[in-house]
Amino acid sequence: MLQYESDYYASLRDGRRVYYRGQLVEDVTTHPVLGKAIRHAALDFRMAHDSRYQDLAVVTDGHDRYSRYYSIPQSAEDLKRRRDLIVEGTRLGGTVVPLIHEIGTDALFGLMEVLPEVDARHRTTYADRVRRFWEQAKFHDWALAVAQTDVKGDRSRRPSDQPHPDAYVRIVRRSSEGIWIRGTKVHTSVAINANWLIVLPTREMREADRDYAVACAVPLNAPGLTLIASPYLEQAIDPWEHPLSARHKMVETVTIFDDVFVPWDTVFLAGEWDAAGAVAKAFVEFHRFTAVSYKLPLLQALLGVASLLAKYNGVRQARHVQAALGDLVIYEMTVGALLDNAADRGELVRAGLFRPNIALVNLAKYHFATGLHQAMHKVQDIAGGLLVTAPGREDWDHPELGPWLDEAFAAHEVAGRERVALMHLAGDLVASELAAYHMVLAVHAEGSIEAERMTVVNSYPWQSAEAEARRLLDDA
């Protein structure tokens, strides 16, 4: 069953507690700022009902039709189709990923990977519960958010060593019916507009951290759950001056669990501290594949505007511009090739579940995250200062100023207005609040750069490299 956009909006009017700038929001779908993010995310549902995208967005299985996001990848080809869908959604989303299916299914796949072993070790039945939840989610086409990152307090201390016991979300009570959880997660994307929130541990744990080893799913209107929405990118801006950020945005929340009850049916980890690290990592490996997929439309957009601006400005053939465009091409193609390779060299981690290659997906994410600021710099260089100094729309629409500006800013075979419109698109990508959001998203979202570097370095075959060094020494 595929959700319709209107059903999705109705499903969000469920009494959830969302605060925006200190005010309780009565209806997130009609809120002037949050509503924009919700209309953006609804793209997933529009695509599923649009004949142009159905082949990509929808899977038909007998009489069942469901979102491809819920299809469990079983091969490299499946991962690539999933990537193609993420790319298309993000492209239509003006370089902003919809995310309401992507992140949640990454979490479910990660749990499916790890929980059978947890069950074997601890005589639990978590894997079955996740499977049942996935079936329900697939059937109802639920929008999902994932709350993994805790506020974490002092980063040098473990969860149970923190001065404040709620720096990481923890179990505060258990009964035969379920568990109660308390604490605060942060940076939770799309929580205001998801149907369910999947809670995951953010790191590995020790025995003393037992109560912090918790994974579960909760509906967004669960009593005790409060979301405080970030006002980032809230300005009502002109769509001509900001063609992307005027229409597209994502919202993150501080996500407060004040003794939220979770029935056992949707508890996926409750105290098995030795599994917390594996659950955290398995989600992240699937999610970094999603992350790099949704970066590709941004890189392609940077290339497109850089090339066109260079033409319009009459500098397309200049040596340094050619070099900058060449570097952008190499950057984009390297990220794309690494992602392809991560799918091709992925592995079947259990029957019917294919995971991207860990080293390569982290390499792709690392390469993207460490290169984006430089790529934006190159586009800024090619564009010129008009990126931040162009007159406003009203001046262009003015009967006397407009024609003057149109001539004054004309350049190589282009009228002034057209050139400045492109400049605004470039500005939204490299010199706006959205650009700053993309930069921080690149560095931190889906894990910090150091986490990616460590994963790549730890998966390097050091032993064979050392053995080869010894062999060379012996041969000398």
Ligand SMILES: Cc1cc2nc3c(=O)[nH]c(=O)nc-3n(C[C@H](O)[C@H](O)[C@H](O)COP(=O)(O)OP(=O)(O)OC[C@H]3O[C@@H](n4cnc5c(N)ncnc54)[C@H](O)[C@@H]3O)c2cc1C
């Ligand atoms: C736009 C955006 C959307 C996001 N969406 C989600 C989401 O939907 N769900 C979710 O769960 N999370 C989400 N995140 C969170 C993201 O995964 C985190 O930002 C990331 O893991 C870094 O955590 P942090 O922000 O707490 O920074 P920190 O962990 O404080 O990192 C700051 C610096 O400190 C370093 N550091 C941290 N701890 C240690 C340590 N123990 N030892 C040495 N160095 C350390 C880091 O490497 C980094 O250099 C999102 C983040 C952003 C920016």
